[in-house]
Amino acid sequence: MKKFLKEFKEFALKGNVLDMAVGVIIATAFTGIVKSLTANFIDPILKFVTAREPITVVMMQTNSAAFLTEVINFLITAFVLFCLVKAISKIMSIGKKPEAPAEPTTKVCPFCKTEISIEATRCPNCTSELETAEVK
Ligand SMILES: [Zn+2]
Missing domain, CATH: 1.10.287 (Helix Hairpins)
Structure with missing residues (x-):
């Protein structure tokens, strides 16, 4: 009911x-x-x-x-x-609130171009160190 x-x-x-x-x-x-x-x-x-x-x-x-x-x-x-x-x-x-665009949860590694977690400081695929400030 x-x-x-x-x-x-x-x-x-x-x-x-x-x-x-x-x-x-x-x-x-x-x-x-x-x-x-x-x-x-x-x-x-x-x-x-x-x-x-x-x-x-x-x-x-x-x-x-x-x-x-x-x-x-x-x-x-x-x-x-x-x-x-x-x-x-x-x-x-x-x-109703206008729908907010979905927060990105991934970024692309600038070295090997694979999609990795947005919070990663080191790429799990190519092990390159990533600048944490860079959000792509
Ligand atoms: Zn990488």
């Missing part, structure tokens, strides 16, 4: 959950646009094309204002999400 919680914490902090939540919200908002497009334009046009209703009735059914509202809603949602994600990723990056 403890391991499970730890894994969950890692999963949640990795940003996968955030990505998923953003995806769901965007998809929901986009569905609104598609539904509005269908209800306000495609349905009336289909009614006209199939000659079930005269053009005047169809014109009254198209509601571009409602569709525009839906599009604006989507844009606002997307913009707010963008700001939110930016803020969250900034907060999350505060806790």
Whole structure:
């Protein structure tokens, strides 16, 4: 159970959950646009094309204002999400330190060019004495 919680914490902090939540919200908002497009334009046009209703009735059914509202809603949602994600990723990056480059543990012997321990004062391969100050 403890391991499970730890894994969950890692999963949640990795940003996968955030990505998923953003995806769901965007998809929901986009569905609104598609539904509005269908209800306000495609349905009336289909009614006209199939000659079930005269053009005047169809014109009254198209509601571009409602569709525009839906599009604006989507844009606002997307913009707010963008700001939110930016803020969250900034907060999350505060806790993390930038990865320091790995400390070298070996150096190359200037005489025989083999890799030896960085702390060696004498080369184990060619037995040459090494300057300890020299770090390569
Ligand atoms: Zn050597």
